[in-house]
Every structure is written in structure tokens, then in C-alpha cells.
Amino acid sequence: MYEARSVTKSYGAAPALAGVSFAAAPGEVHALLGMNGAGKSTLVKILVGAEQPDAGVLVLDGRELTLGSAREGGEHGIAVVAQDLNVFEHLSVVANLFMMREPRRAGLVDAAAMRERGSRALARVGLTVDPKTLVGALPPADRQRVAIARALLFEPRVLVLDEPTSALQARETQRLLQLVRELRDSGTAIVYVSHFLQEVFSVADRITVLRDGHTAVSGVPVADTSLAETVRVMAGDVSASVDVIPPPRSSDRRGLGLRVDSLTVRGAFEDVSFHADGGEILGIAGLEGSGARDVLASVFGALPADSGTAVLADGREIGRNMTASVHRGVAYVPADRQHSGVMMDASIVDNLVQVRVATLGRGGLFLTRRALTTRASRRIEQLGIKVDRPSDRLRALSGGNQQKVLLGKWLEADASVFLLDDPTAAVDVHARADIHAVIRGLAASGAVVVITSSDGDELLQICDRIGIMYQGRLCAILDNDALTTPALLEAVNTGASPSLVE
CATH class of the missing domain: 3.40.50.300 (P-loop containing nucleotide triphosphate hydrolases)
Incomplete structure (x- = not known):
């Protein structure tokens, strides 16, 4: 004992x-x-x-x-x-x-x-x-x-x-x-x-x-x-403590969309095609190794495709490199946040403004530390991030609050397409509810949201449609109301079958 x-x-x-x-x-x-x-x-x-x-x-x-x-x-x-x-x-x-x-x-x-x-x-x-x-x-x-x-x-x-x-x-x-x-x-x-x-x-x-x-x-x-x-x-009450509908950018978000045609990364996935409209949440379900998360990385440019295209509704291509995708309003939240999503030993402020200031160069050359902290503090309050001081290192936060910071940095960057790889992995039920509120708010504001999850029930809770990845191929895209938990589990383990739709 x-x-x-x-x-x-x-x-x-x-x-x-x-x-x-x-x-x-x-x-x-x-x-x-x-x-x-x-x-x-x-x-x-x-x-x-x-x-x-x-x-x-x-x-x-x-x-x-x-x-x-x-x-x-x-x-x-x-x-x-x-x-x-x-x-x-x-x-x-x-x-x-x-x-x-x-x-x-x-x-x-x-x-x-x-x-x-x-x-x-x-x-x-x-x-x-x-x-x-x-x-x-x-x-x-x-x-x-x-x-x-x-x-x-x-x-x-x-x-x-x-x-x-x-x-x-x-x-x-x-x-x-x-x-x-x-x-x-x-x-x-x-x-x-x-x-x-x-x-x-x-x-x-x-x-x-x-x-x-x-x-x-x-x-x-x-x-x-x-x-x-x-x-x-x-x-106690596990309802969301935030109600986030990010305001649209000055340009109209109507008409936003993403189209992926015949995208292929050799050894990961092959000939994947789908479209996602602004205002909807598209889920991509699949077992580890199915290629589901690789598709998101490729659309963003973190895993460049060998062939095929990913194109925004205005005709601009994305996915060739990450910097170009960011400049075109594409956000990517990786599953392994500690290694590739955030700067664990940097301050919460620096993490929140990282993309906006360092990558996009917004805010002018003479943006003061006080102004950055003010921006970050507003975002911390909006997302319900529990923090002692905005100047604290990100490492000091819980996993759920780290994940909110990761989402917050893309809200600061005014992204309009969000590629979310398992965004609620290893967070508690309160943080999960808050993150779901953010995701629904993004869709409500007209953004494109594509999400994977290791929890099939999560996709059934928040997605409008769900694509089924099996052994590197996108087998089907089904309306959420055509799926149940057993059907989704069957689909990701076998590929699309007639028993999926009841």
C-alpha cells in the first residue's frame, strides 16, 4: 500500500x-x-x-x-x-x-x-x-x-x-x-x-x-x-463560462470558404477532396494513422502536399508554406501544442500577440509594451483565461488555459479559416465547454472551421458534417444527423459502409 x-x-x-x-x-x-x-x-x-x-x-x-x-x-x-x-x-x-x-x-x-x-x-x-x-x-x-x-x-x-x-x-x-x-x-x-x-x-x-x-x-x-x-x-455547472462570437474583420466574411481538391501527401493520405463553407463546422474523423490530422497540417502548409490544391473562396491558394497561409487568414492549432503551438517559456502576452505582431506586422512599428498588454488583457478576459498576471510564463497555466491562449493568438490575428487538430485534448470539462463556445462563436461569425478530434462524441456534439478518413482516404462526408456514436465508430474502423446512414 x-x-x-x-x-x-x-x-x-x-x-x-x-x-x-x-x-x-x-x-x-x-x-x-x-x-x-x-x-x-x-x-x-x-x-x-x-x-x-x-x-x-x-x-x-x-x-x-x-x-x-x-x-x-x-x-x-x-x-x-x-x-x-x-x-x-x-x-x-x-x-x-x-x-x-x-x-x-x-x-x-x-x-x-x-x-x-x-x-x-x-x-x-x-x-x-x-x-x-x-x-x-x-x-x-x-x-x-x-x-x-x-x-x-x-x-x-x-x-x-x-x-x-x-x-x-x-x-x-x-x-x-x-x-x-x-x-x-x-x-x-x-x-x-x-x-x-x-x-x-x-x-x-x-x-x-x-x-x-x-x-x-x-x-x-x-x-x-x-x-x-x-x-x-x-x-458543478459545466456550462460554458464564455460566450465568444468574435467580431468580423472590416472586410465582409460572407462568401468565405475552403476547397480542397485531390490533395495527396505520399505515405500519409491520397486524393482527398472536400469543401467547407463559412459558418459551418466540418469534422474530419479517423483513427491514429488514418491521415485525418495530416490533412489539416497539409492544408496549412506544415506538411506540404505532393499534389493537389487547397484554395480559398476568393481563389487564393494556401498550403504551399505556413507563412503565406497565415497572411491569407488561415489559423492552425496543432494537437501537440507544447512543441509546435505555443512558446511555453514566453509570457502569456507574447504568446497572444505572436502572430499579429511578429508574423503579420500589425500594430505599427512603435507599439508599446503597455499597448500589447492591454490587447492581451482584453483577450484574456474574453476567453476566461485564469491567470495571475499577463506577464507570467505560459508554462504556469493549466492545459485548458494554455489551449485558450493558443486559440486567442489566432483571434488576435483576425483569422477567417480555422484548422483545429484535437483542440480539447487533455483539458477538463469546464475548459472543454469554453473551447466549444469559442468554436461555435467562430462559425457564427462566418469563419470556416475544420476540426479533428480523438473523441468521436465531440465531433458529433459540435460539427455540421463529418468526413470519414480510413487508411489515408476520405471515404465519405456525412451530415451529422445521419450519424450515431456506434455508426461513427464503425466508420472510422472500417471505412464507409451502407450501415452508416440509418
């Missing part, structure tokens, strides 16, 4: 945890839930040794434990797969697996043992890849599986999984959940942190809910509660 007893932790005058207790028993999955800012991340850091509590104790098998670092936690059999993954993109897969823990023979690194043990760990998470491959060359879902394989490599007694499915599609998620069940049945104590409550209820044995640094629900068996009750305890 691994326990945190009456743990308290403050940062300055702000208490992050106040007398919180939590226990993970061998052979069970204990879910740790709560809204952004509830204290989950702080408790996870304390459990694995990355942070030390101000008061309270950690107890492992009845003995008090003092951890000075995450490495010390690992030495006691406590492993973590963090939300930010903490993988090294410039190193190989096998080097990431054995970072600072390389097996040795006669004082030398045993490369053969690393390859053999590494391949077994990768197989456990369903990843078939050359161990010499650079992690930076892998898609986000495969990077996540590398991080999970690394945690499993040394057979941990306690495994902490922080948003482990945030970059996974439905099939990969089910494979991971099955692995979690197998680890539980083998006697591992698993702490499971996720915003995806349906998967939590499918795998967890007990649930603890934190709210504002306090324990709202402590270790209740899943059989004794419900998803709806858990949401109520976590968040």
Missing part, C-alpha cells in the same frame, strides 16, 4: 493542497480526478518525489518514506508517465527507455541487452518501431507509448499515469486500458489521472476527487457512484 497522509503544499500564499490523503493499493486502479487547479498535478508530483510536501507524510508498506526526487521515487518502485511525457526528441527510442539506467556488462553499456529489453517493453504497449528511431520522428501517440514503455521497463510497484491517453485514438486507448487491467491483475498499484471520465469508469476500481486543494470524494468504489455524480462533484 502506498499512501499520502494529510499532505499540505503551498506555493507562496496560495495553498495547492490542504490536508489531502490518498492511497493506492496493490492490484487496483485508483483514479485521481478534479478540475484544472484542483491540486491533482501537485499531488502527483509529491507521490512520485518531484515535489516535497510542506506537511504530511508518504507511507509505503507501513513505513514512512522521504523522497528527494523522482529518481529516488523510481528506486522505491514508483514510476510515472507525466502529461508532458518528458521524452528527449533528439535521442533514439532505446536511449529514451534507458535514460540514466543503462544496463552494463564489465563496466560497459550493454547495447544488446538494451535492444532486447527495450523491444519487449515496446511490444507491451503495442508499438512496433526500430529502437534506433529518433523519438522526434514519431507521431505524438507513439511518443506517448514510448513514455509508457519506459515506465514499465523496470516493473514498478506503483505506476502513476497522468493523462495517458491524451494523444491516443480510440483503438490505441483501448489497447492501453487493457494493459492497465493486466498490470492491475498482476498486483501493480495504479494511480490513474484523466479528464476522459468514460475511460476512467471503464478501468478504475476507486475514485478520489479533489476540488480547490481539498478532498471532495475519498476513495469511493466506482460501483457506488456514477459519471454524472462525479462530474457534479468535480465541477
Whole structure:
């Protein structure tokens, strides 16, 4: 049994945890839930040794434990797969697996043992890849599986999984959940942190809910509660706290549109054609590797096409390079926001005005810092971004607030076409509702919105039409009212079939 007893932790005058207790028993999955800012991340850091509590104790098998670092936690059999993954993109897969823990023979690194043990760990998470491959060359879902394989490599007694499915599609998620069940049945104590409550209820044995640094629900068996009750305890009213309909630019937005014809990126997708009109939300659904997210990257120019075109309603072509697309009013929100969407160590102000000022050069040569901060502060208020000071580093914000900043920078740039790749991945239910309000507001203002999501139900909630990507081809585009959740799941797993439309 691994326990945190009456743990308290403050940062300055702000208490992050106040007398919180939590226990993970061998052979069970204990879910740790709560809204952004509830204290989950702080408790996870304390459990694995990355942070030390101000008061309270950690107890492992009845003995008090003092951890000075995450490495010390690992030495006691406590492993973590963090939300930010903490993988090294410039190193190989096998080097990431054995970072600072390389097996040795006669004082030398045993490369053969690393390859053999590494391949077994990768197989456990369903990843078939050359161990010499650079992690930076892998898609986000495969990077996540590398991080999970690394945690499993040394057979941990306690495994902490922080948003482990945030970059996974439905099939990969089910494979991971099955692995979690197998680890539980083998006697591992698993702490499971996720915003995806349906998967939590499918795998967890007990649930603890934190709210504002306090324990709202402590270790209740899943059989004794419900998803709806858990949401109520976590968040109360989960309706949107923002109602964003961005004002149109000075030019009329009527007549906006996007047409994609025979777009092809070899090895990713082939001969994709569709149109999206201003004022509608078009979803692109598909499993990881289907090409769905690659299509958005290609339309923007982040993944230049080998053939085909993407053209705005006024005849201007986009997608040849990213800078030209931005100047033509196209916004792109990538799934991997921490690496390619925002500047984590820059201020919130600089992130919000980045495209408007640095790329588009709007605001004049003598725009003062005070003027930039004023603009950013208005956008922060409009989007309901929870922040102490606009000058704070973006890294200090929760995932949901980081995502709002990412959307906000494109609102500042007056974009009219929005390509959104999984924009609510790993955010809580309040942030999700707020982001949906922003997306609906964009469409209401006449913008073109094309969105992918790892959550099919999200596409059914907000899209007008949904395209089905399967094995690199766009098989069909269907009106939303012709789809149900089972039908959409069937479609992305098999391609279009007569059973799609009922």
C-alpha cells in the first residue's frame, strides 16, 4: 500500500493542497480526478518525489518514506508517465527507455541487452518501431507509448499515469486500458489521472476527487457512484463560462470558404477532396494513422502536399508554406501544442500577440509594451483565461488555459479559416465547454472551421458534417444527423459502409 497522509503544499500564499490523503493499493486502479487547479498535478508530483510536501507524510508498506526526487521515487518502485511525457526528441527510442539506467556488462553499456529489453517493453504497449528511431520522428501517440514503455521497463510497484491517453485514438486507448487491467491483475498499484471520465469508469476500481486543494470524494468504489455524480462533484455547472462570437474583420466574411481538391501527401493520405463553407463546422474523423490530422497540417502548409490544391473562396491558394497561409487568414492549432503551438517559456502576452505582431506586422512599428498588454488583457478576459498576471510564463497555466491562449493568438490575428487538430485534448470539462463556445462563436461569425478530434462524441456534439478518413482516404462526408456514436465508430474502423446512414 502506498499512501499520502494529510499532505499540505503551498506555493507562496496560495495553498495547492490542504490536508489531502490518498492511497493506492496493490492490484487496483485508483483514479485521481478534479478540475484544472484542483491540486491533482501537485499531488502527483509529491507521490512520485518531484515535489516535497510542506506537511504530511508518504507511507509505503507501513513505513514512512522521504523522497528527494523522482529518481529516488523510481528506486522505491514508483514510476510515472507525466502529461508532458518528458521524452528527449533528439535521442533514439532505446536511449529514451534507458535514460540514466543503462544496463552494463564489465563496466560497459550493454547495447544488446538494451535492444532486447527495450523491444519487449515496446511490444507491451503495442508499438512496433526500430529502437534506433529518433523519438522526434514519431507521431505524438507513439511518443506517448514510448513514455509508457519506459515506465514499465523496470516493473514498478506503483505506476502513476497522468493523462495517458491524451494523444491516443480510440483503438490505441483501448489497447492501453487493457494493459492497465493486466498490470492491475498482476498486483501493480495504479494511480490513474484523466479528464476522459468514460475511460476512467471503464478501468478504475476507486475514485478520489479533489476540488480547490481539498478532498471532495475519498476513495469511493466506482460501483457506488456514477459519471454524472462525479462530474457534479468535480465541477458543478459545466456550462460554458464564455460566450465568444468574435467580431468580423472590416472586410465582409460572407462568401468565405475552403476547397480542397485531390490533395495527396505520399505515405500519409491520397486524393482527398472536400469543401467547407463559412459558418459551418466540418469534422474530419479517423483513427491514429488514418491521415485525418495530416490533412489539416497539409492544408496549412506544415506538411506540404505532393499534389493537389487547397484554395480559398476568393481563389487564393494556401498550403504551399505556413507563412503565406497565415497572411491569407488561415489559423492552425496543432494537437501537440507544447512543441509546435505555443512558446511555453514566453509570457502569456507574447504568446497572444505572436502572430499579429511578429508574423503579420500589425500594430505599427512603435507599439508599446503597455499597448500589447492591454490587447492581451482584453483577450484574456474574453476567453476566461485564469491567470495571475499577463506577464507570467505560459508554462504556469493549466492545459485548458494554455489551449485558450493558443486559440486567442489566432483571434488576435483576425483569422477567417480555422484548422483545429484535437483542440480539447487533455483539458477538463469546464475548459472543454469554453473551447466549444469559442468554436461555435467562430462559425457564427462566418469563419470556416475544420476540426479533428480523438473523441468521436465531440465531433458529433459540435460539427455540421463529418468526413470519414480510413487508411489515408476520405471515404465519405456525412451530415451529422445521419450519424450515431456506434455508426461513427464503425466508420472510422472500417471505412464507409451502407450501415452508416440509418
